[in-house]
Amino acid sequence: MKALVLIGGFGTRLRPVTYTVPKQLIPIAGKAMLYHTLDLLPEEVDGAVFATGYKAEEIAQYVEAHPARMTVRTVPEAEPLGTGGGMRNAGDTMSDPFLLLNSDVVADVQVAAMLEFHRSKGAFGTMLLAEVEDTRPYGVAALSSDDRIERFVEKPEPAEAPSHWINAGVAVWSREVLDRIPRGRMVSFEREIVPEILDRGVYGYRMTGYWEDAGTLERLLRAQRLLFDSGRGGSSKLPRGAFGDGPVALGRSVRAEGASFGPYVTLGDGVIVEAGAHVQNAVLMDGVRVGANASVVGSVIGSRTKVLAGHRVEGQILATDTEG
Secondary structure (H helix, E strand, C coil), X not given: CEEEEEECCCCXXXXXXXXXXXXXXXXXXXXXXXXXXXXXCCCCCCEEEEEECCCHHHHHHHHHHCCCCCEEEEEECCCCCHHHHXXXXXXCCCCCCEEEEECCEEECCCHHHHHHHHHHHCCCEEEEEEECCCCCCXXXXXXXXXXXXEEEEXXXXXXXXXXXXXXXXXXXXXXXXXXXCCCCCCCCHHHHHHHHHHHHCEEEEECCCCEEECCCHHHHHHHHHHHHHCCCCCCCXXXXXXXXXXXXEECCCCECCXXXXXXXXXXXXXXXXXXXXXXXXXXXXXXXXXXXXXXEECCEECCCCEECCCCEEECCEECCCCCC
């Protein structure tokens, strides 16, 4: 079985870090966000295709340097094609059925059970649904009593939302759905294709575990907390010579003697946190240096950025190695 992973968008809400790094490669709970998505794939998936756009070369290089348990291939697009256009551009080798995943979703879902549901219904497609209060940023499904999707509305105003069950970014589709998507132009799969195929039998699989769309600073850090709390947080231990509370996910060659940590921290390779500094609820990417007696709380610090001694960084995204 094959999986198609959509890696789109410019990560504008996570700038300035995303001027040089696609958001899917920002590490949370000790692992690139994109690879937490791969962790959702059941054992029967032996190959994945990454449909890439922004910073496609960086993603291809990362995949080559960090092999996954299954074969992974990247297929870039020459110009933005939207979700549907990206699927058509990268989907030629898909199985029947195939899995479709968004690359910035952190979720607690058993995709193998979702596949069983899909097969039991004889479905053309099955979409993972999460229940949320604010449906405005998402596609929303209206469901029948047997969970068949009767209507699907992309990003409706609250008064027009047919339910609080939203597209959670994981789906199973018949290979035939790709034939419905025109080649070579921008296509919104959710707006243009999904409403036209509901009569083929598309079902909603309601999830009960945690779910987060890690597209903003607040959501990214919440996703990290959820991953740590569910045991998906890497090594989850304090650096040598440091004190305080974990979990802390450590990269290679981290130095933090005399520093203190609160919970929920990811430290990339080569990070240095000097004595007296404090880091909590944060992501420090490769090569970050935090000066003595500084503090970093509720923030993401981009690669090779320095936080000066005695400075306090709270609720910020900082990066000095940018092109913006």
